[in-house]
Amino acid sequence: MLLIECPWCGPRAETEFSCGGEAGIARPLDTDQLTDKEWGDYLFMRKNPRGVHHEQWMHTQGCRRWFKAQRDTVSYEIQGYETFELPLLSMGSDANAPGQSQSQTQSQTQGKAGSNAQEGTAS
Numbered sequence: 726m727l728l729i730e731c732p733w734c735g736p737r738a739e740t741e742f743s744c745g746g747e748a749g750i751a752r753p754l755d756t757d758q759l760t761d762k763e764w765g766d767y768l769f770m771r772k773n774p775r776g777v778h779h780e781q782w783m784h785t786q787g788c789r790r791w792f793k794a795q796r797d798t799v800s801y802e803i804q805g806y807e808t809f810e811l812p813l814l815s816m817g818s819d820a821n822a823p824g825q826s827q828s829q830t831q832s833q834t835q836g837k838a839g840s841n842a843q844e845g846t847a848s
């Protein structure tokens with residue numbers, strides 16, 4: 726079982742989280758202009774790399790916030806976390822903990838995370 730560190734709640738068991746798949750997939754702007762192959766690629770084709778992978782995770786049994794994790798798919802080691810308003814946080818670094826400035830950007834984060842999640846799981 727993975728031990729995943731929620732940027733807001735701290736380390737928790739993997740069973741508290743839902744994986745949202747590959748991070749950083751942008752929905753095409755003009756979907757009417759896409760071919761079926763391009764639309765299918767957007768919906769279904771993922772990198773699935775051997776090595777470093779960027780993923781979206783939701784702390785479903787906790788704070789219900791989305792964040793991104795950089796994980797090695799070979800060793801399962803999670804190398805860092807990223808919220809939707811802060812860049813990658815290295816493991817063990819508390820200097821830029823998101824809780825310090827979270828109150829003013831909390832609602833923005835949830836809005837962005839929600840739209841991003843829909844992109845990741847669109848069917």
Ligand SMILES: [Zn+2]
Binds near residue numbers: 731734735784
């Ligand atoms: Zn959490």
